[in-house]
Amino acid sequence: MPELGVGVKSMKCPHCQQVETKVIESRDVANGESIRRRRECLGCQHRYTTYERLERPTITVIKKDGTRQLYNRTKLVAGLQKACEKTTISGSDFEDLVVRVEKGIYDCGDVEISSTKIGSIVMNALADTNQIAYVRFASVYRNFTDLESFERELSRIKARLIAPEGVKQK
Numbered sequence: 001m002p003e004l005g006v007g008v009k010s011m012k013c014p015h016c017q018q019v020e021t022k023v024i025e026s027r028d029v030a031n032g033e034s035i036r037r038r039r040e041c042l043g044c045q046h047r048y049t050t051y052e053r054l055e056r057p058t059i060t061v062i063k064k065d066g067t068r069q070l071y072n073r074t075k076l077v078a079g080l081q082k083a084c085e086k087t088t089i090s091g092s093d094f095e096d097l098v099v100r101v102e103k104g105i106y107d108c109g110d111v112e113i114s115s116t117k118i119g120s121i122v123m124n125a126l127a128d129t130n131q132i133a134y135v136r137f138a139s140v141y142r143n144f145t146d147l148e149s150f151e152r153e154l155s156r157i158k159a160r161l162i163a164p165e166g167v168k169q170k
Helices: 073-084 091-107 115-129 131-141 147-161
Strands: 008-010 020-029 034-041 047-053 060-062 068-070 112-114
Touching: 060 115, 073 091, 073 115, 073 131, 091 115, 112 115, 115 131, 131 147
Parallel strands: 060 112
Antiparallel strands: 008 020, 020 034, 034 047, 060 068
């Protein structure tokens, strides 16, 4: 492999498979949890984006039925996307939401975590982010079976938004 010069990094181009690329721009994203890099292939000049993220320990999720499966970030993102679709949550706010949820999961400090605990972490993060996304997620997570259970959840949201002094919180 040839010697790489200053600013030239070894990252395979997705277009031509050349291994010599140049980093054009780097910036922190997701509150410093990831680095976004714009790259240019030195062979075909194709530009593309890569992300660098801290590698976390493997976590096992204990499902409600007692089965265990490896934590899957893709499943978390898909569930959050479903809850957040057609809301005012921007792309960067969404990435921050995912980072907050994952931080909550990893901050538990265990190699095993219950799906119920993950659901609670997601609910808390959504409640602080967007009321509509929170209700959407809660309707699936809490498995509303009737109007009364839905109304109870709405009452929880309203109570959370009103501080003891009667002042609205964020």
